[in-house]
Structures are given as structure tokens and as C-alpha cells.
């Protein structure tokens with residue numbers, strides 16, 4: 304459970320880090336931006352109240368309020384309006400002469416109640432795009448104000464400053480979150496995805512036949528580690544099983560080989576010629592099969608079939624087999640029965656190849672003129688077609704009780720003359736190519752069957 308949980312735990316921790324970081328950044332952002340905004344507002348308010356304080360300390364004269372340039376030097380570029388108002392609400396001085404002598408309520412700046420409520424101390428009113436500061440002004444030795452300084456300042460620049468600061472903080476926060484997420488993603492990629500890719504590569508090699516392929520194990524004791532170990536354990540077991548099966552198959556093939564040898568020897572005891580004939584036909588048939596690109600498995604079946612192809616002749620009396628004269632019709636019929644006898648002997652043997660059928664067909668001909676079934680064309684197995692040609696060539700080149708060997712040229716002439724009629728053209732061409740090679744010759748008749 305511990306191994307299975309580590310990576311999931313790490314992933315959850317990474318997710319929690321990003322989540323906590325998001326919350327912390329949001330809270331910090333809220334506090335910081337609020338404080339920043341408050342500081343900006345305080346600065347603006349201080350600027351707005353500054354003219355009143357200067358009046359009270361005598362630094363500014365009343366007349367200065369009517370001079371926009373002087374007021375702008377005091378409050379900065381943001382000045383909208385500067386007035387001196389009496390406690391009765393009459394405008395005494397203004398940067399706009401038309402406003403002098405008018406009631407503050409009439410010009411819509413603020414009402415008299417607001418003016419009186421602000422009498423005790425400086426006050427500030429926030430409006431949508433500006434700030435208004437009212438500062439009571441005292442005459443020397445007086446405890447109640449005689450005038451008010453009214454200053455209105457544009458707050459667009461302050462608002463833009465606060466917005467820019469908020470944007471900067473959001474950009475920084477998002478960048479920090481992205482960087483953290485990327486670091487977590489990169490760590491996950493290094494720790495997990497790269498290892499998974501190596502596992503997939505190893506599995507691909509294993510699937511491609513490299514049974515010794517293993518996954519490099521990274522000892523992290525997490526889920527991927529369990530997967531890597533599992534794959535290697537499974538691969539080792541499969542490799543071991545395949546080795547055992549291969550050894551078992553080898554033993555089976557050796558047993559099969561020995562069985563074929565025993566059967567061939569049984570033929571040899573009665574008829575040495577037939578035993579040697581089968582061995583030499585097998586030699587030529589396999590070479591033809593190789594030239595026709597038969598698979599290794601098909602070649603094994605062809606070789607075994609060739610070794611046993613005349614085993615049915617054990618049912619033919621020796622006198623007929625070794626008769627030095629021309630055979631009678633009856634004797635020839637007995638001889639022609641040998642493919643069926645072989646089939647009956649071998650049909651229940653569980654060869655991994657169709658040996659019994661190949662042998663039954665080895666005297667069939669492409670045009671249907673053969674025996675015992677008279678089948679033709681593609682109905683004849685390719686191994687039987689090869690066997691037919693190798694059989695004829697070996698038989699014609701060998702000495703028989705009733706005639707000496709006819710020679711390779713006559714044998715090749717025979718199969719060439721019946722190419723495409725009795726014999727498969729590709730098989731004939733391959734046989735001619737092999738037997739025309741000056742280096743080709745059949746093995747000696749005394750050679751062992753297992754050679």
C-alpha cells in the first residue's frame with residue numbers, strides 16, 4: 304500500500320501547494336492592494352488638506368487661493384478648484400471671479416450643513432473622480448473658524464496608480480503560480496513520465512522478441528517502481544518459460560528425429576536401395592525448398608516427408624522391389640499402392656506438419672495423371688510437388704536392378720519436358736538450377752540418415 308500511495312501522495316501535495324499558494328497570494332494581494340490604495344488616498348488627502356493648513360499657519364495668504372498657479376504649486380497638477388468660504392457659506396475668494404459672493408449651496412458645490420458639520424476639524428469627501436477637502440481656518444486667538452478652505456482635486460491619476468499596482472500584483476501572482484505549477488509538472492515528468500517511457504521502450508523490445516529486455520529500475524519505492532519491478536519480474540518469468548518450452552521442443556524434435564530414423568531403418572532392413580533413395584531425395588528436396596523460400600518449419604516437414612516418402616513399400620514383396628525385369632501389370636499395381644499404405648501408417652502420427660498427406664500426394668501430377676487420387680493443380684501440396692520432382696531425378700540417376708543409372712542430363716531432360724504439365728514449373732526450374740551446378744552431387748548411398 305505504501306508503494307502504491309507515494310506518487311499519489313506526492314501529486315496531492317503538489318496540488319495542495321498550488322492551492323495554498325493561490326489562497327495565500329489572493330489574501331496577500333487583497334491586504335497589500337488595500338494598503339496601497341489607502342496610502343495613495345492618504346497622500347491625496349494630505350495634499351488636498353495642505354492649503355488649509357498653510358493658511359492656518361500663515362504661510363499662504365487668502366489671495367493666493369485666487370491664483371491657480373500658486374495653488375497648483377501647493378497641491379500639484381491635480382487641482383480642480385480652490386475657494387475660501389465664510390462660515391455663512393458665502394464664497395469669499397475663488398480662482399474663478401464669477402463665483403465670488405455666491406452661496407456655496409447655489410453653485411452646487413456642497414450644502415451649508417456639510418460645511419457646518421466640518422467646522423470642528425478638516426474633512427474630506429470622496430467623489431467619483433475627485434476629492435474635496437474642507438479645512439476650517441481660524442483667525443489669531445479665535446477658537447471657532449471664521450473661514451473654510453475648499454480644495455477639489457482630480458483623483459484620476461491616483462486611481463490609475465492603484466489600478467496599475469493591482470495589475471502588477473496580479474501579474475506577479477499568476478507568474479508565481481505558473482512557475483510553481485511548471486516546477487511540479489517538470490518534477491512529475493522527470494520522476495514519472497520519463498520512467499514510464501523507458502518501461503514502454505523495454506516492453507516494445509520485449510514484444511519485438513528481445514526476451515532479455517528489462518526496465519531500468521529507479522529505486523523510488525513508488526507506484527512506478529512497483530510497475531518497473533512487476534514488468535521485470537513478468538519478463539523474467541516469460542523468458543524462463545520460453546527457455547523451458549524451447550528445451551522441451553528440442554527434446555520433442557529429437558524424439559521425432561529418432562522416430563523417423565527408426566522408421567527409415569525399418570525400410571533399410573528390407574530394402575537398402577529404398578532407404579538410400581529416401582535420404583538422397585530428402586537432400587535434393589530440401590535444397591529445392593530453400594530455393595523456393597519455404598519457411599524453416601515447412602523445410603522440416605518436407606525433410607521428414609522425404610525421408611519417409613516410400614515407407615509404404617514395406618508392404619511390397621521384396622521380389623517385386625528387386626525384380627531385375629519389367630514388372631507385370633499386377634506387380635505395378637501393388638507398387639502403385641505404396642502412397643496409400645504410407646498414408647495409413649502415418650496418418651495417426653501427430654506430426655506438426657501434414658507428412659501423411661504430402662507422402663500420399665508424392666506421385667500425383669499437375670495435370671491429374673498421377674496416382675493414387677488423380678488430383679491436380681493447387682490441390683497438390685507444394686511439398687508434394689517438390690517431392691515428386693526430387694523423386695524422379697534421384698530415381699533416374701540411380702542404378703536399378705533392371706537398368707543402370709540414366710545420368711543427370713536424362714533426368715533433367717525428363718522433368719524439363721514435363722514442366723507445367725506434370726511438374727510445377729517453379730520446382731523444375733529450381734531443381735535444374737541446383738543439379739546443373741557442377742558442385743552438386745548426391746550423398747553416398749552408405750551415408751547415415753541423420754546426416
Ligand SMILES: [Fe+2]
Pocket residue numbers: 612613641665666694
Ligand atoms: Fe514413391
